[in-house]
Amino acid sequence: MRIALDAMGGDFAPDSIVQGAILASHDLPEDAEIVLIGQEDVVRECLQKHGATSSRISIVPASQVIQMGEHPTKALTQKPDSSISKGYQLLKLKQIDAFCSAGNTGAMLVGAMFSVKAVEGVFRPASAGFVPKLDGGTGIFLDVGANAECKPEVLDQFGKLGSIYAQYVLGISNPKVGLMNLGEEEGKGTVTLQAAHQLLKNNPSLNFIGNIEGRDLFNDKADVIICDGFIGNVILKLSESIYDILLSKNIVDPYFDKFNYEAVGGSPILGINGNAIIGHGVSSPTATCNMLHLAYKMAKSGITEQIQKEFST
Amino acid sequence: MRIALDAMGGDFAPDSIVQGAILASHDLPEDAEIVLIGQEDVVRECLQKHGATSSRISIVPASQVIQMGEHPTKALTQKPDSSISKGYQLLKLKQIDAFCSAGNTGAMLVGAMFSVKAVEGVFRPASAGFVPKLDGGTGIFLDVGANAECKPEVLDQFGKLGSIYAQYVLGISNPKVGLMNLGEEEGKGTVTLQAAHQLLKNNPSLNFIGNIEGRDLFNDKADVIICDGFIGNVILKLSESIYDILLSKNIVDPYFDKFNYEAVGGSPILGINGNAIIGHGVSSPTATCNMLHLAYKMAKSGITEQIQKEFST
Structure with a gap:
């Protein structure tokens, strides 16, 4: 089970986000891996700074960052190697089981429609x-x-x-x-x-x-x-x-x-072909950790497949 | 300053409403009179039951009652001698300075439009x-x-x-x-x-x-x-x-x-030619008392006249 996290998204990224990933690496069920998407050097440095040792955390490089205030459609078009674009590419290719970001909400919503798209019938x-x-x-x-x-x-x-x-x-x-x-x-x-x-x-x-x-x-x-x-x-x-x-x-x-808000972790986007969660812009390490737990629970439940099934009939 | 109160309106009318009027009769400013509108016998009996002695409370008879669930327009047409109809008639004739009811909200809103009407320009x-x-x-x-x-x-x-x-x-x-x-x-x-x-x-x-x-x-x-x-x-x-x-x-x-809700007393209707307040259906004596205070404050402030003035220019 590969849960991806946009390391660059959120008011306190990458610090809070990476710290949240480290927290989750200690208590997510055994079959969960955490994939941090972001600028490799920055993320690696941040992991080191916070003493991450877990082999459950890996990095997928994404050279660009969509800022919180950017226009969603424009940003996604101009930044194909942003962490949000990359996350959705991986989700579409089923190389990850869920994608979470506390970054630009609009870009997360528009990105979903561009990449994995709405479930047929929704x-x-x-x-x-x-x-x-x-x-x-x-x-x-x-x-x-x-x-x-x-x-x-x-x-x-x-x-x-x-x-x-x-x-x-x-x-x-x-x-x-x-x-x-x-x-x-x-x-x-x-x-x-x-x-x-x-x-x-x-x-x-x-x-x-x-x-x-x-x-x-x-x-x-x-x-x-x-x-x-x-x-x-x-x-x-x-x-x-x-x-x-x-x-x-x-x-x-x-x-x-x-x-x-920290207790919940984030808002799932329902009715798209993949598990995606939008976190609060101010996401703390605790909130980020809980967002990963929520993502794990969603992926494990097969919610997306169930929505696909029920809307196809 | 004559503040009228629909004695028959509300889930716990007339008991709670009359008790609220009695409470207010003890602490409203000196120039305030309370006018209870409703079925005279019922209201008088209720006043006696609760030991009302204040000369500041008077009764204006209204033989009919609009129930909480009734269709507003139909009820107002069919019950011209209801406490809500009567209240608005008095408000229109400026025989009272404010009208309060915890009764049928729709009838209170429609009644306002039928009788005192919207301020010109609103x-x-x-x-x-x-x-x-x-x-x-x-x-x-x-x-x-x-x-x-x-x-x-x-x-x-x-x-x-x-x-x-x-x-x-x-x-x-x-x-x-x-x-x-x-x-x-x-x-x-x-x-x-x-x-x-x-x-x-x-x-x-x-x-x-x-x-x-x-x-x-x-x-x-x-x-x-x-x-x-x-x-x-x-x-x-x-x-x-x-x-x-x-x-x-x-x-x-x-x-x-x-x-x-008891602390506030009710919701003023703004933009009509008169001071009217809609109370919560469950209005208690305390809520009713505070609704009368709110009505007094509105009437004293000249809010309706100010709205008329500012919308006419």
Whole structure:
């Protein structure tokens, strides 16, 4: 199992990223290898600096770096030997089983569409976020930013993508799917949401439980929460800020600890032909380590193959 | 100053509502009178039951009741002597200075448009929510549910409505206006938000500071946060649920106490020819009391007259 990591991506790359890889090299399951993609000298020096000795970490050279603020499409075209381009090339060739980057989010999304491409039948791949449930479980919500606006049929597919993830990665059987809305009644919300509600309701492959509201994000009403990338992004960042506020007030609680972005590691892109994860720009060593664990779990579960299978029928 | 309250509206009406009126009768400023609108016998009995003696509370009879689940337009047409219809009639005739109800939200919004109507020049009145700021102040965000979808020019006007409220009721001079988006850069978000950004940027009457993100809701970047009613509603309910979760875990903190819906009292409808506030369906006596205080503050500030003035020029 080869998990690749963009050593050059993130506000604190390569230091934090390489440190995260070293952390993960100590506790990832035995069959996992970590592939660091980046400028060879820089990465090697960084590994030495942090005392890496593990034979589980290897380097794939990539001479170019896509910066955080660059225009995604332009950067990918102009930098074919960047760590992000290289990662997706390897993913496409199946030389790696997963690719993670805390770098330029846009380039990660566009890169996926250019290289491994969307799974046949998937209208729009989605980036997913996770929500700690009060009952101790984990919920998934999607999209969290890849698609600011979504048509009803796209939202309907998010239900399926999220359900497959919930089943195969989170281990939830018959996951409950809820549509984020401003009221529980069927006729609530925008025209798009009303149409999405009907599609979801009549989708035989889903356990659709209806609309949910902002107050239901953390309770056990739904395991899979469907929303457009705009609302998902606001929810994600708002939840992260709650954790920061609690921390600043020295309020420590095991439940709210799960709001820490570091605990999750990153956002999987679902509905593409490969396992890819986008990490937080500020990714710390701990966050990076957890991103690698998440990638391992995804690759091991066969989630991508399952999505390919379920969308082909 | 006559503040009217729908005695029949809310999940726990008339009991909680009447108790809230009694609470407020003890601590509202001297020039405030409370007008309870509802079925006279029921309200009188309820006042007696709770030992009301204040001469500051009077009753205006309304024989009908609009239930929480009723269709707003139909209910208002079929029940002209309902407490909500009556409240707006009195508001229109300027026999009261403010009208509050924890009843049917849709009927409160439609009722406003039927009776006192939108201020000339205002495209869409907005319902507003409040956010406790980490620096100790209060921010206002709008819309929180009256308009699920908003055109750019409507979002631009929300900036003005919110700024006037921030100045005249919250006492913030030159309030900073932020547009809720999924990134700080000007070109981020949906086509609607990109257009709204340009309108706001070029609006000379506003102190527009640009896009803000979900993580900025509670910090001091913006005093006025513009969003459509869909996202505002999700944010409002999500924030309320955070308070409930903290409470369930016995985590008490003065900052998070402000997340309690009871502390705020309700959502003002801004941009109509009168002061109207929609309370939470579950309004307790404390929430009802605080809704009356909020109504008093709004009426005293002359916010409606200020909105009329600023939109007429």
